[in-house]
Amino acid sequence: MNTTTETTTTMRQYSAAIALVSGLYSLVSTTSGSGMMGSNSGLLMAALGIVVIVHGVVLLTPYANQLGNASGPLMIGYSLLMLLNQALVGATGSMNWGMDGGIQGGMDGSMGNGMSDSMGSTTAGMGWDLGMVALAVLMLISGVIMTRRHNTNSGM
Numbered sequence: 001m002n003t004t005t006e007t008t009t010t011m012r013q014y015s016a017a018i019a020l021v022s023g024l025y026s027l028v029s030t031t032s033g034s035g036m037m038g039s040n041s042g043l044l045m046a047a048l049g050i051v052v053i054v055h056g057v058v059l060l061t062p063y064a065n066q067l068g069n070a071s072g073p074l075m076i077g078y079s080l081l082m083l084l085n086q087a088l089v090g091a092t093g094s095m096n097w098g099m100d101g102g103i104q105g106g107m108d109g110s111m112g113n114g115m116s117d118s119m120g121s122t123t124a125g126m127g128w129d130l131g132m133v134a135l136a137v138l139m140l141i142s143g144v145i146m147t148r149r150h151n152t153n154s155g156m
Contacts, residue, residue, distance in 0.1 A: 015059055015075065019056030020052075026045045026135075027045075041089050076147065
């Protein structure tokens, strides 16, 4: 095996590992007891988790060649969606955001979605998932590396 092929195989394995761990974390965290699955944010993360897992599996097969130069930008896209979702959840404290850009629920204090502080105002009961943010940043870096490798014609 030549050096380019060895680098390609190693990079695919690392990228696949990052995709599999990120996708599994996304899927498990949305389907665990946190109740996030019924929210817009949870549904997005569950669907994205499945897509990322499939991408990770494909990277370990000969079908990865059919992805060509798209694999790096796809990883970047996945990571940006994960980070945007976490930013929305972190900034609003809500897991439900409407198609019109408005926030639905999570800030009204009802049904355990929020907590009242001593002043009687409602604060968010849910914030950033720092594990998801860390994995999304790692996936972003992986996607950038994959994209740069393709652009320098050293192979992926």
